[in-house]
Amino acid sequence: NREIHLQRRPSGMPVAEDFKLVSTPLAGVKKGEVLIRNLWMSVDPYMRGRMIDRKSYIPPFALGAVLEGGAIGEVIESDNPAFAVGQKVAHMSGWREYYISNGEDLQPLPESPVPDQAFLGVLGMPGMTAYTGLLKIGELKQNDNVFVSAASGAVGSIVCQIAKLKGCYVVGSVGSDAKAEYLTSELGVDAAINYKTSKDLSADLAAACPNGIDVYFENVGGAHLEAALNVINDHGRIAVCGMIDQYNAEEPVPGPTNLAMIIIKKLKIQGFIVFEHWDEYPAFVQQMSQWILEEKVRYRETVYEGIELAPEAFMGLFTGKNTGKMLVKLA
Numbered sequence: 586n587r588e589i590h591l592q593r594r595p596s597g598m599p600v601a602e603d604f605k606l607v608s609t610p611l612a613g614v615k616k617g618e619v620l621i622r623n624l625w626m627s628v629d630p631y632m633r634g635r636m637i638d639r640k641s642y643i644p645p646f647a648l649g650a651v652l653e654g655g656a657i658g659e660v661i662e663s664d665n666p667a668f669a670v671g672q673k674v675a676h677m678s679g680w681r682e683y684y685i686s687n688g689e690d691l692q693p694l695p696e697s698p699v700p701d702q703a704f705l706g707v708l709g710m711p712g713m714t715a716y717t718g719l720l721k722i723g724e725l726k727q728n729d730n731v732f733v734s735a736a737s738g739a740v741g742s743i744v745c746q747i748a749k750l751k752g753c754y755v756v757g758s759v760g761s762d763a764k765a766e767y768l769t770s771e772l773g774v775d776a777a778i779n780y781k782t783s784k785d786l787s788a789d790l791a792a793a794c795p796n797g798i799d800v801y802f803e804n805v806g807g808a809h810l811e812a813a814l815n816v817i818n819d820h821g822r823i824a825v826c827g828m829i830d831q832y833n834a835e836e837p838v839p840g841p842t843n844l845a846m847i848i849i850k851k852l853k854i855q856g857f858i859v860f861e862h863w864d865e866y867p868a869f870v871q872q873m874s875q876w877i878l879e880e881k882v883r884y885r886e887t888v889y890e891g892i893e894l895a896p897e898a899f900m901g902l903f904t905g906k907n908t909g910k911m912l913v914k915l916a
């Protein structure tokens with residue numbers, strides 16, 4: 586069994602030396618346990634926060650120990666009557682090739698015509714984040730004007746498409762012209778902004794949103810939030826999902842200079858953590874599966890192969906190496 590340990594807490598942008606590939610012997614399966622061969626694992630931006638030793642909504646990763654994260658595996662040996670050999674399961678013990686569980690932390694993968702790894706992306710946590718954040722937290726209404734940052738990523742690409750399905754005008758911001766083209770030509774987004782080449786994000790956003798913004802789906806923070814506050818309409822809503830622009834900051838980041846817009850425009854701003862809404866996951870899977878099968882929602886994956894590339898895949902999230910869900914294929 587090979588697994589990835591957190592060797593050192595990253596300072597700023599994570600680097601290869603923060604991680605260590607370790608080979609460990611596999612213990613035997615004891616009574617009540619199952620042996621799982623991991624097939625896919627997820628790398629997600631929130632894991633960067635868990636690499637810092639601080640109190641948060643989820644405990645930090647331990648130093649010198651195997652990392653954790655969403656994974657899909659197959660039961661290859663079982664001494665637990667609830668799990669037959671061949672059963673596919675979702676669990677939170679990724680970053681390793683094999684995993685032994687007593688079964689309590691395993692969710693059997695639903696029967697689905699959609700490929701297994703979609704349960705780490707469009708049909709999993711990121712898809713559920715898009716759905717909850719936009720519809721429930723952002724209180725999306727028909728014909729709203731919607732702005733989405735990190736719009737070609739796992740969450741953002743789904744937010745854009747749900748908003749289009751609800752008849753909205755949608756603008757996305759991304760870090761390359763190729764991603765902008767993906768949004769407008771494949772996902773039906775009305776306009777896309779390349780924030781890396783933009784000289785004035787507020788001006789470009791205002792130009793792309795002739796009727797302003799009613800809902801901003803916030804994935805980035807910093808200059809994106811400042812621009813959104815400038816362009817958003819009175820009584821606009823901001824669903825604060827993430828602030829990836831500051832996850833690797835080495836010093837406190839300056840706040841937007843225009844927070845008074847919250848008062849002037851009477852805005853409603855709400856953060857959320859998707860796991861607090863997990864009771865609605867079954868309903869989400871049903872709706873999203875239907876949209877996928879009807880080809881109303883499309884999704885892309887960026888796949889790195891082999892456990893040894895998991896750190897590279899993770900680091901790539903912060904330099905925009907992915908379009909759609911970033912995944913590591915293990916077997």
Ligand code: NDP
Binds near residue numbers: 741758764831902
């Ligand atoms: P993505 O698939 O969107 O990958 C991250 C993307 O962010 C990159 O592809 C990159 O695209 C963009 N990015 C990276 N650094 C920056 C930067 N400094 N400024 C602007 N864009 C940047 O990841 P996810 O879809 O998994 O996550 C998106 C956001 O949602 C994150 O902020 C994450 O923390 C948050 N999240 C929150 C959850 C919650 O419960 N609140 C649950 C899941 C995710 P580009 O090339 O366009 O720069």
